[in-house]
Amino acid sequence: MLNERQLSTYEKTFPAQSAVNAVADIRLDSSAAAILARAKLPNKKRLAESKLDSHQLRSEILHTHSNLAVMLANGYLVTEKFFGYAEARKRLLEADRVLTLGGINLSVSDDELCEIAEDKARLFELRLKCSEPTYKLYKKLCADFRVYCIEPPTFDDDYFTLSPAERSKLSPSYRQGVMNQLKGALNRMACPLWWRRRLRTKQALVIEQLARDMHTVHKKSSPYVSEFTIRSKRERNAKSDAIMNDLYVVPNDANPFDEFESLKDVAAKSSTSGKQLAAELMVRIRGFEECSKTLGHRGEFYTITAPSRFHSVHASGIPNRKYNGSTPNDAQDYFNDLWKRARALFAKADIRPYGFRVVEPHHDGCPHWHMLLFMEKGQAIKARKILKSLALEDTPSEVRTSSTRFKAISIDRKKGSAAGYIAKYITKAVNGEHINQVTCPEAGKISIAPADAAERASTWASTFNIRRFQQIGGPSVTTWRELRRLGMGESGKCEVANSMNTNLDTVSRYALEKVRAAADASDWAAFCLAMGGVQVKRKDQAVRIHYQIPDIVDQITGEISRSESNSPYFTTKYGDMPAKRILGVAWDSVVVITRRGTNQVLTEKDIQSQRKIMLGVSESIQNWVDDGRFEQPSIEEMQFLESCAIEDYQNMCLFMDYEALSVVGSDEVALDLCH
Numbered sequence: 001m002l003n004e005r006q007l008s009t010y011e012k013t014f015p016a017q018s019a020v021n022a023v024a025d026i027r028l029d030s031s032a033a034a035i036l037a038r039a040k041l042p043n044k045k046r047l048a049e050s051k052l053d054s055h056q057l058r059s060e061i062l063h064t065h066s067n068l069a070v071m072l073a074n075g076y077l078v079t080e081k082f083f084g085y086a087e088a089r090k091r092l093l094e095a096d097r098v099l100t101l102g103g104i105n106l107s108v109s110d111d112e113l114c115e116i117a118e119d120k121a122r123l124f125e126l127r128l129k130c131s132e133p134t135y136k137l138y139k140k141l142c143a144d145f146r147v148y149c150i151e152p153p154t155f156d157d158d159y160f161t162l163s164p165a166e167r168s169k170l171s172p173s174y175r176q177g178v179m180n181q182l183k184g185a186l187n188r189m190a191c192p193l194w195w196r197r198r199l200r201t202k203q204a205l206v207i208e209q210l211a212r213d214m215h216t217v218h219k220k221s222s223p224y225v226s227e228f229t230i231r232s233k234r235e236r237n238a239k240s241d242a243i244m245n246d247l248y249v250v251p252n253d254a255n256p257f258d259e260f261e262s263l264k265d266v267a268a269k270s271s272t273s274g275k276q277l278a279a280e281l282m283v284r285i286r287g288f289e290e291c292s293k294t295l296g297h298r299g300e301f302y303t304i305t306a307p308s309r310f311h312s313v314h315a316s317g318i319p320n321r322k323y324n325g326s327t328p329n330d331a332q333d334y335f336n337d338l339w340k341r342a343r344a345l346f347a348k349a350d351i352r353p354y355g356f357r358v359v360e361p362h363h364d365g366c367p368h369w370h371m372l373l374f375m376e377k378g379q380a381i382k383a384r385k386i387l388k389s390l391a392l393e394d395t396p397s398e399v400r401t402s403s404t405r406f407k408a409i410s411i412d413r414k415k416g417s418a419a420g421y422i423a424k425y426i427t428k429a430v431n432g433e434h435i436n437q438v439t440c441p442e443a444g445k446i447s448i449a450p451a452d453a454a455e456r457a458s459t460w461a462s463t464f465n466i467r468r469f470q471q472i473g474g475p476s477v478t479t480w481r482e483l484r485r486l487g488m489g490e491s492g493k494c495e496v497a498n499s500m501n502t503n504l505d506t507v508s509r510y511a512l513e514k515v516r517a518a519a520d521a522s523d524w525a526a527f528c529l530a531m532g533g534v535q536v537k538r539k540d541q542a543v544r545i546h547y548q549i550p551d552i553v554d555q556i557t558g559e560i561s562r563s564e565s566n567s568p569y570f571t572t573k574y575g576d577m578p579a580k581r582i583l584g585v586a587w588d589s590v591v592v593i594t595r596r597g598t599n600q601v602l603t604e605k606d607i608q609s610q611r612k613i614m615l616g617v618s619e620s621i622q623n624w625v626d627d628g629r630f631e632q633p634s635i636e637e638m639q640f641l642e643s644c645a646i647e648d649y650q651n652m653c654l655f656m657d658y659e660a661l662s663v664v665g666s667d668e669v670a671l672d673l674c675h
Contacts, residue, residue, distance in 0.1 A: 287524020
C-alpha cells in the first residue's frame with residue numbers, strides 16, 4: 001500500500017526521482033551501475049534475491065525519509081557491493097538515527113522544517129512564560145536543547161559563578177548588562193527565526209555528510225554536494241528573491257515620492273555577490289602582482305591536497321576504504337593547522353609572503369587549497385621546502401609521488417601573468433564564466449556545466465561554512481571598502497577634508513588623501529603602498545577600521561531613537577546589547593565617519609501609505625493657506641530663519657539662536673520637526 005500514499009512537495013517538484021519508485025523498486029542510478037560494472041560485481045537481480053528478511057526494515061526507513069529515499073537506496077546498494085550486507089545495514093540504520101534528532105525528522109522539506117521551528121519555539125516560549133528568567137532556568141533549557149544536537153545560545157555567564165559577596169562588589173550597570181545577556185539568550189530559545197536558522201544548518205550538515213558516508217557525492221553521481229542540498233538551496237533562493245523583490249530600501253529622511261531600489265537590487269551590488277566579488281578579487285590579485293614587480297619579488301603557485309582518509313571515494317567513483325568518516329570541516333581544520341605551522345616556520349626564516357588562498361572542493365566534497373604567494377626571490381626555495389615537508393608529514397606511507405599532496409609552480413611572467421594562474425579558480429568558484437571545461441585535480445574532467453559547478457561550489461562552501469577566498473598579507477580590505485563609501489572623485493576628497501578639520505597637519509592630510517584616492521580609483525597596488533606596504537602589520541597600517549558600540553555611534557551620527565530601551569540601535573530584538581559595528585576609519589585619534597543615516601525596509605504597500613499621508617498633510621496646509629489661517633513665510637524669511645537655527649537631534653527640534661535674532665528683537669522660538 002506504499003504506492004498509494006500522498007506525494008510530498010519534494011516528490012511533486014522532482015517526479016523524475018520520486019521516492020515512491022525508490023521504495024517500491026529500488027533501482028541503481030546510472031552512476032552506481034557504472035561503478036558496479038567497473039568493479040565487475042554481481043548484477044542487481046541476484047543481489048535482490050538475497051537478504052530479503054530486511055526488506056521491510058529498508059522499506060520503513062526509506063518511507064520515513066522519502067525525500068532522501070533515492071540517495072539512501074543507492075548508497076545502501078553501493079555499500080553492500082563493496083563492504084558487504086552487514087555494513088550496508090549498519091549504514092542505513094545509522095542514517096535513520098542521525099536523521100531523527102529528538103523527534104525531529106531532518107529529511108523533511110524546508111516548509112515542513114519551518115513549521116517544526118515554529119512548534120519548538122512555541123514550546124520554549126510557553127516554558128519561559130511559566131517561570132522567572134533565571135540562570136537556573138537557562139541551564140535547564142540548555143540541557144533540553146542538546147537533545148536535538150543543537151548548541152543553545154551562549155553568553156558570558158562568569159557572573160553566576162561568583163559568590164554573593166563578590167557579586168555585591170560589581171557595579172549595578174555590570175549586573176544589569178549580565179541580566180540583559182541572560183534575557184537575550186532565553187528569548188532566542190523562544191524565537192522561531194532563531195530555531196529555523198539552527199535547524200537549516202543542522203539539516204544541511206547532517207544530510208551532506210550522510211551523502212558522503214553513503215558514497216553518493218562524486219563526479220559520476222552528484223559532484224561537490226548532494227542533489228537534495230542543491231535543490232533545497234535553489235528553492236530557498238527563489239523564495240528569498242521573491243521576498244526581496246517586493247521590499248524597498250528607504251532612507252529615514254527620504255521623500256516618500258522618490259523612487260527607491262528594491263532590496264534585491266541593493267543586495268546584488270554587495271561586494272559578496274557574483275560579478276562584484278570576482279571583480280574585486282581580480283583587482284586585488286592584480287594589485288599584488290604589480291607590487292611584486294615593483295619590489296622585484298617572485299610569484300609562486302601552490303596546490304595542497306588532503307590525505308586519503310579525508311576522501312570518501314576515488315576518482316573512479318569507487319568507495320575509498322581508507323576514508324574514516326571525516327567531514328569537509330575536518331579537512332579544512334587540517335589545512336588551517338598546516339598553514340599555522342607553516343607561518344611559524346616562515347617567521348623564523350624571515351619569509352613574509354603575500355597573496356591569496358582559494359579553497360575549492362574535490363569532486364567528492366573534500367576541500368583542497370590553491371595558493372598564489374609572492375615573496376623575495378631568494379626565499380621561494382625555502383618556502384617550498386617548508387610547505388612540502390608539512391604536506392607530506394601526515395601518513396607518508398601512502399604517498400607515491402610528492403605531487404599528490406603538494407604541487408608547486410613558479411610563475412613565469414614571460415608565459416603569462418600571475419593573476420592568470422588563479423583567475424580560473426576564482427571564476428569557477430563564483431559564476432563559472434569564461435570556463436569551457438570543469439576539472440578536478442584528483443578526478444580530472446567533470447561532466448557538468450561551469451555555471452552549475454559554480455552554484456554547487458558556492459552551496460558546498462555555505463553548507464560547511466568554509467571561507468573560500470582569503471587574502472594573505474597586505475592591508476585591510478575592509479578599510480579599502482569603507483574608504484570607497486566616502487564618495488567618488490572630488491566629493492570624496494571634500495568629505496575627508498571636512499572630517500579632518502584642524503586635527504591634522506598638511507603632511508597627514510596628504511597621506512590620508514593618497515590612501516582614499518587609491519581606493520577610489522580601484523588601484524590596489526597604490527593602496528598597499530599608501531597604507532605602509534604589502535608586508536605591513538595591522539597595527540602599523542596608516543588607516544584602520546573604527547568600531548563603536550551602537551549607542552555611541554548613533555550619538556555621533558545623529559541616529560538617535562526616541563525610545564532607547566526599544567530601539568534596535570541600543571538593543572537587539574532579543575533584549576541584549578548588540579555587537580560593535582563599523583563607524584568609519586581612523587587616522588591616529590581622528591575618525592572619518594563613513595556610515596551616516598539609517599534605512600528602513602518597506603513594502604510597496606507601506607510606501608503607498610506614506611504617500612497618502614503626505615498628500616493629506618499637504619492638502620490640509622494648503623486649505624489653511626487658502627482660508628487665511630496660515631501665513632506662509634517668504635523665501636527670504638525662511639532662508640534667514642534657517643541660517644539662525646540650531647539643530648537638536650536628541651529632541652528632534654530646531655532651536656533659534658537668540659544672539660543671531662537679537663538684532664531683530666525676536667522672542668524665543670522653537671520649531672518642532674515632528675509636528
